[in-house]
Structures are given as C-alpha cells and as structure tokens.
Amino acid sequence: MTKLITLLLIGASNGLIYAVVAIGLVLIWRSTRVVNFAQAAMAMFSTYIAASLIDRKVPYFLAFILAIVFAFIMGSVIERTLMRQAAKGTPISSVIVAVGVLITLEALAGVIWGANLRNFPSHFSLVEIKTGGVKLGISPFDIYIFVAVLVLLLALVYLFQYTKLGMMMRASAFAPEVSRLLGIRVGRMLTLGWALASAAGAVAGMLAAPRVFLFPNNMDAVLVFAFTAAIIGGLDSPVGALIGALVMGISLSLIGGYLGSDLENPGAFVILVVVLMARPQGIFSSIAERRV
Amino acid sequence: MGNKRSHFSKRFRVTVAAASLSLIAAACGSSSSSSSSGSSSSGGTTANTASAPGITATSILLGSHQPLTGPAAPGYSEIAPAAQAYFDYLNAHGGVYGRSITLKYEDDGYNPANTTQVVQKLVLQDNVFGIVGGLGTPTHQAVVNFLNTNKVPDLFVASGCDCWNQPTVHPYTYGFQPDYIIEGKVLGTYIASKYAGMKIGVLYQNDDFGGGGLTGLKQILTGGQIVSAQPYDPTTLTNGLGTQVAALQAAGAQVVVLLTIPAATALALLAMASTGFQPTLLSSSVSADPYTLGGLVSNFSKGKVGASILTGMQTLAYLPAPTDLTDPWTALFKTIHDKYDASQPFDGNTIFGMSMAYYTALAIKAAGQNPTRQSLINAMNTQAGSFTGPGLTPLGYSSTSHLGFLGAEVMQIGASGSLTSTSPIYVTNVNGPVTTHASVEAQVPANLG
Amino acid sequence: MGVEEIDLKAEETKVKKETLIEGGSKLSLKRLIPVPILRNLLLAIVAVVIFFFLSGHLSAYRNYQLSQVGPYVLAILGLSVLIGQNGQISIGHGALMAIGAWSLALLQIHTKLPLGVILLLATLITTAIGGVLGLVAARLRGPYLAGATLALALGVPDIATRYRSLFGGYQGLQINPPSPPAFLGANFTPQQYLAVIDVIVIVIAFIFVANLVNSRIGRDMRAVRDDEIAARLAGISVQRTQVFTFAISSGLAGLGGGLLALVASNVSPGAFSVTLSISLLSGLVIGGIGTMAGALWGAAVMVYVPQWATTLTEKFNMNQGIAANIALAIYGILLIVIVLAAPGGIQGILMRLKGLISGRGRQRATKG
CATH class of the missing domain: 3.40.50.2300 (Response regulator)
Structure with a gap:
C-alpha cells in the first residue's frame, strides 16, 4: 500500500513537470497549428540563462523572472523571424524548422556552457515534510511545483476566457481571416502565443532542472512525454494537457514500479494508443474532427 | 573574478612541478633503456622511419571515438581532451622516440551507427596507427569486428565489458578499466x-x-x-x-x-x-x-x-584520486591539466584520460623505435602486463588475457571530497578468487622519450 | 458521373507524378521503349552497371560513406510514399527501421539463408508489423498520428533491452558485414561490396515504388490524400488504402533498417533513438516531399552535411567538444535555411532550375 502511494506521488510530481511543457505545446498549437519540437530546447536554454544569473549572485526569484522575460523575447523572435516564414510552406515545414531550432539551441548551449551536467537550485527543500513523525511523501519543492503549475494554468485560463486579449488570440487562431477583418492584428497574436509558450517552457525548465539536472539535452525525454500528454488531453486544451500529463506521469510511475523501468517507454506508446483508440482527438479536444 | 591570482598560482604550480620533475629525473636516471624491444632494431643510431600507417619519422596519429555531444557527453566528453593534454605535455618533453603523438578523437554522440562511421573514417581515411580509448560498450561493439578484421590495434577500450577480453576472437582489442x-x-x-x-x-x-x-x-x-x-x-x-x-x-x-x-x-x-x-x-x-x-x-x-x-x-x-594532490601522479596531471586542458574541470575523468594516454605512450614505446601494428600487439602481449604508472593494481595483459586493471581498492569520501583508503587493494580476474595485493603505483618517471 | 470526374483528376495527378519521377525530359527514351516497366528496368540496370565500375575508382572510405546513404534513402522513400502520396504522417520510422534491423540480425544469426533472402524477409516482417500499426494509424489524423508514431519511436528500442537474451540488450547484436564473393577479385573491398548492395537494393525499391504510384493503388492513395470523402464516394476504401500504404511504407523503412544493420555491422537501441525518426522526417522535407529523387537528396544531406560540418570545424584549431557542437549547430541552421528558402526541398530547387533552363520551350509547346 505504501508502495502504491509512493508511486502515485512520484508519478504526480513528474506529471506536473510534463504538464508545464505540455501547456507550452498547447499554446503554440492553438495559436499557430504547429507542434513545437523546439519547446524543450527553448526551456533548457532559458534555464541556463537563469543558472548563469544565479551563479552571478542574482537572487533565485529575480533570476526566475528574468529567465521568463528572456524566454518571452526568445519566443517572439523565433516566431517573427523563422516560424512566420515557415508558415508559408506546408505544415511539416514548420515542424522541421522547429526541429532545426531544437538542434541549434542544444548545440549552442553545448558551445556556451559545455556538455557537463550541472545542478540548478531548487530554492525549496527537496526533503520530505514530516508532521509528528509521519512522512507525508511530499517535499516543499513538490508543493512549490504544484503551486507554480496551478498559478500558470489559472493565469492562462483567465487570459483566454476572461480577457479581450485572450479572446483576440483565440479568434486569430481559429479564424485568422475573419479576425483580420475585425481589425485584430493576427500576426501580433501569433507572436504572443509563441512568446507565452516559451515563457511557460522556461518555468518548466526551471522546475524540472533541480531534479533532472541541467545539460543541453536534459529536456529531450520530457518533451516526448509532454507531447504524448498533450495528445492524450487533446492538443487544444490546457486543462487537458494537465490531466494528460498527470495520467502519463502516474501511469509511467506505476509501470516502472510494478513492471520494470525498461517498460516505461513502451508503456507510453501503449497508453497513448489505448486512449486514442477510444478518443482519436484526445480526451478534452473541443474541436470537431479535422481532416488532413 | 580574481583572474590575476589564479593566473599567478597556476604559473607557480607549474614551476614547482617542473622542478620536481627534474628532481625525479636526477634521482631515477634514465629508466627507459631497460624496456627497449620490439621488432625493429632499437639502438640509438637507427633513424626514425614511417614504419606503419599513421606513423612518420616525427609523428604518431592515433584515433578515438567519444561522445562529445548528446546525452552521454556530460562527464565523458572530458576524457579525450585530457588524454590529448597528456600527449601535448609528452610531446613538449620529447615525445616517444622523438615522435609527437596526436589523438584524433571524433564525436559519435554515443550512437553505434555513428561510431562505425567515425572509426571507418579514422582508419580508412585518416590512416590512424590505432584506436585508443574508444568509449562505450554498445558503441565500441559496433566497430570491434571491423578493427580486428583490418588488424588495427584497439587499445584500452573505455568500458568494463568483459567482451573486450577475447584474445582469440579479438586479438587486437584490449580492455583498460577493471571489468565490471x-x-x-x-x-x-x-x-x-x-x-x-x-x-x-x-x-x-x-x-x-x-x-x-x-x-x-x-x-x-x-x-x-x-x-x-x-x-x-x-x-x-x-x-x-x-x-x-x-x-x-x-x-x-x-x-x-x-x-x-x-x-x-x-x-x-x-x-x-x-x-x-x-x-x-x-x-x-x-x-x-x-x-x-x-x-x-x-x-x-x-x-x-x-x-x-x-x-x-x-x-x-584503481587510479589515484583527483583530490589527492599529494599523490605524485595527481600532482603531475594537475600541472598538465592547468597548462593544456584548463577549460575543462579537473576530476576523475581527467585522471582517467591522462592515465590512459600514459599507458598508451608506454605501449608505443615498448613497440620499438619504428613500431608496426604487429609490434605494438606483441608489446601489449609480452610487456604491457608489467607496465606500471598511476594505476594502483596490476594489469592483466598477456597473450591469453586482454584484461586491464585486475582490481581496485575501496576509498571513502571525506568531508571536503577527499578520498581515503578503507581496504586493501583487491585483485582478481573474472573467474578466480579475490586476493589482496600491494599497490603497484609507480614513481613518476623522468621522461618517456 | 462523379466517378468519371475523379478518375480524370487521378489521371491528372498521375501525369504530374510521372513528370516528377522522370523529370519530364526523357521523352526520347519514352518513345523508344513505350512500356514503363521495361524502361525503368533498363535504366536501373544501366545505373547499377555504371555504379559498379565507378565504385572501383573510389577509396574504401568513400564507398563506405556512399553505403551509409542507402538505409536512409529507403526509409525516407517510405516516408515519402506515406506522407507525399497518402497524406499520413509518421515520426516513428526510426522504430520501423529498428524492426527491420533486428529482423535481419536475428535471421543472419539463426539461419544460413543468403543475404538477399534475409533482406527480403526483414522487409516482409516489417511490412506485416507496419500493417498492424497501420490499423491504428488509419484512425488518427495530423498531430495525433504524429504523437502516436513518436511514442512508437520512443518505445520500440526498449523492447530490445527488456528481452535481452533475444535482442541483445543495450549492446545489441553483432552483424557480420557481407564479404564480397571471390569472383569479384581480391581488390574488391567489403566497403565497395556494401555500396554495390546498397545501390542494387535502392534501384529495386525505386522500380517498385515507381510502379506502385503509377498503378491503380497509387491513384487510390492520392485520392485519399486529396479528399477522403470524395475517395469514399468513388468506392475507394479509405481505411484499407491507408493501412496498405502504412504497411508498404513500413516495409521500405524495414528494408532500410536491414541495410543499416549491415552498414553499421551492429544493431543496438542507441542507433534507433527518437532523434533518428525526427532526422528522417527532416531528410524528407529537405529532399522534397513526394518525389523519389528527393529521398536521395535528403539521405545524402543526413549523411554528408554533419560529416562535412565536422571536417570544416576541425580545420579551426579549437576545442573538439566545442567543434562538435558547432558542427551540430551548422546542421541545425542549414536545416532551417533550406526549409525556409526552398519549401519544395532540394528536388524543388532542381526542378525550378530545370524549369528555368528548358521552361521557355515547353511553355510554348503546351500553349501551342
């Protein structure tokens, strides 16, 4: 029984990290209909920026915010210079350009910061909390991740559901031509989508790094799990991404714990296929089936 | 960032080390004359010739495959630069028989398909004398047949797989670190x-x-x-x-x-x-x-x-600790590191790379003044078993065994990352009993050339 | 009446396809030998014979480099059929290559069958598995199919570590590279032999695909790609066509995997990472989707550009760790530049150049 609880908690905590990356993927999919393979590399790069700042004695939360600002700008620049151009080609062209960004960023990180593993401060203790001698199975850092993910998600839901800007972003994504007629500056909305996704990625990178350490490829595996999570949730839904990520994290933890860690990757495939056979558009997708 | 001070102390350390080296030189004399053998005549009068692929009168080219990028790069990417740093130092001190050694190491990203490509390039295109310290079990597995079919010496594979110790199947391949x-x-x-x-x-x-x-x-x-x-x-x-x-x-x-x-x-x-x-x-x-x-x-x-x-x-x-600067080898390697490899950290990977380079130099020297691939293999089979250097345990090389270090000792990590021994040195092979053994760590020799 | 219209449309694409494959300029040969199969066969034999003699003049290493291209040509060709002809996507063709590679390795280790038979069996095994996967794929669209195939790429290599005694674990299985038969002479290197095998296999695959896309099945594939509902109205089984295409595409990737096993003389999980699947997709787009020549260009870029970038960076006397990363960055940047500058890929550029050279005359001909 304790094993089950341990596995569930570990899985949920991993799932929250997938969730932040998955939400970034959803943001970009919603605004530009591109699966952004560079999401993980962008997160890694922003995390290195934060690490460099912290090395220079910048306080953790200031570095955290500066890295998010950096990510926001990086996301905008990538959309403006590369993705806008790529959008003129086929949808696959955009994906490949994102792959190019992924390779280039990882290589640049290797040039600038070297290939070695380094640590990243967690700011909050990673040691489990005990109350009256009973271990709760979660650390202050787990709570911090949970709060950060919740805040991020609520902020996004608020942005998209309750603000004019959010409405304009949604309109630009779903009906760019009509939006243009209505005077919405669609291009700017797309840039904003990438910028927000990149910022979310930075948060993911900084939350993941204390536990997976920092090196140029540290987020590769997370990206794949996050993508499968976003697919399970339905690529259009941030809430779906969170739930998909928790499903993914917990399932993988259970598979690893009861069947063996070498079955985690094949397990991810099986889970995805099972879900998609029942719901080919993911669990929470709101959009009618779209023919290719 | 306190640059000046570190610069100063670096130079200071180099001078000290150089001084100590010359002291050792004076104390030991030339210990190198005893180990001359190999196929060619090895008097002082014979001229250097281009006796084998990768060998000229003045240089020796070796190759290696290493993960310099990708998920396996952290840590491991330091090894080959450290080895090259040792060769740089050696070359500055006369090289081996007056030849300078270059290690051409190529990135395989720890992907066996890439390993095959870079090793074929090193052997067929760059004409390296041999492959040294190829890193990784799955990666090196992909090239071990190719190297042996083409009779290319394949020394000191950086992996403890027992698969390198197959003298009859892979007569050109030799392990290095203790078998897992x-x-x-x-x-x-x-x-x-x-x-x-x-x-x-x-x-x-x-x-x-x-x-x-x-x-x-x-x-x-x-x-x-x-x-x-x-x-x-x-x-x-x-x-x-x-x-x-x-x-x-x-x-x-x-x-x-x-x-x-x-x-x-x-x-x-x-x-x-x-x-x-x-x-x-x-x-x-x-x-x-x-x-x-x-x-x-x-x-x-x-x-x-x-x-x-x-x-x-x-x-x-099985090698001295990077934190133990009282160890003469660690001290020497730190000096070399500061001069030739300063952009990398000084850690266990550095000691590993430099030690491997040291034993490589010993092997090439033992292969004679004008070595051939076969004379190198002969030297490995007949002499390398008694090589000593930074290693704490004996080496297992002979014509019937291609095992590297035959054991290890247990070290305890102290408060400041220091390491202190808590056990005797244990020695064994894959099937035999475990026995204890005195350390075979050697003095730092004066020169190799 | 609707049927007639669709037939016409398919006919049109067929003509377009033919010009893509043949470049539209082999008019004289076309008149000389009117049967396309014979024509292709003749061209193929000529290609193999020319290569056979050319390869003798190349160094062992150049031949080896050439032989590295082959596996990727086949996998990209498989992707090209899937994406270009049928509109399904896959980021999992690396996994299918893995299935082909392990099939070849196991057959080579446990049987004494000749190499050609082993390659064929590896292809058939992967085709069959691809057919099963195709059943899943046919239900999915766009990013959902991309995600499912990506998870496949993630999962398959770990099967090898799970069932270590059969598949060899992380170390994988060793392959004996084929040694050239004695009648070719002592100077015929194993590398040259590999390159020749590669070219023969590629030529056979090209003939097969050329005939496939020009057949009724090929027409069905494109009809499904262009409009599933219209295709269904025309009596085409969308699902069956998609499953069939996925199987064929898988088989080509499996054949490529078999070749990769021979070229790398080893099959292990590290060679079939998610990165491989993504690279194959990149190779497809760089080469030019939907064209057979594009598969050649794409695979060549995958093999030669990283090596060229490495050689380039080695010229500058810098830390090799940094050099390796700069080489990687060059590859990444080139990927972006090619895709942005030429959405039709390298084959697109070549066709445009050809159009510029011979365009004026043909324009007059079609207008007149």
Missing part, C-alpha cells in the same frame, strides 16, 4: 569482510555495466544476503529513481551498492535524501566522482545538506 564483474567481486569481498550479516540492496543500471557488477557481487555474496536488486533504465532517468530507492528502503537494506552512472548516483542520493533513507553506501568506480557529484548534490536541501550527503560514501578506485 571484477568490480562486483571486489565490492562483494569487501562487504563480506566488513558488513557480514547485514542486508544488502543493489541499484544497478540495466545493461552490461550494472548487470556485470551484479553478477560479480552475487558470485561472492551467496546465501540471500542481497535482499533487493533494483534496475533502472538509463533512458528514463528523467523520471527519477524514487521508485527504486523506495523499494530498497522497503526491503530493509542496510548497505546499498550503487552500480550507477554519476547522474544516476546523484538522482539516487536525491531520492534517499528526500525520504530520509540513510544506508551505508558503496559504489562502483564509475559511479562516484566526488567532483562531479559534489556539484550536483550540493543543493538538495536548499544547500543545508550540501555535499555532506556524499561524506562517508565508499567507492572503488
């Missing part, structure tokens, strides 16, 4: 003597490295002392090792043996710290480089636990 099974047997012997009757848990990487170590452990620790052995998959490390550590804790393990790569060691320590599990920790030689780990685990609990989480952990060693 040997490491497991050494750990088992130490546990049997020091932790008899305690419950043993094992965390191991699910491949030849972890699996080999577990095999060795089980050879010694029979009778149910191992209460739980938990594998992990290196490709899913991002999910942490909480599951495995929880299982070890649940099984009541009092001693945990880590057969893990450094990143996994750090993750295991993290999981233990977070659940308050504090077993006695033992690890294989590749698992616990204090420099690498100290940096990684320093902030597990907001810096409060710090590197102290490592204190008391015991790890296997």
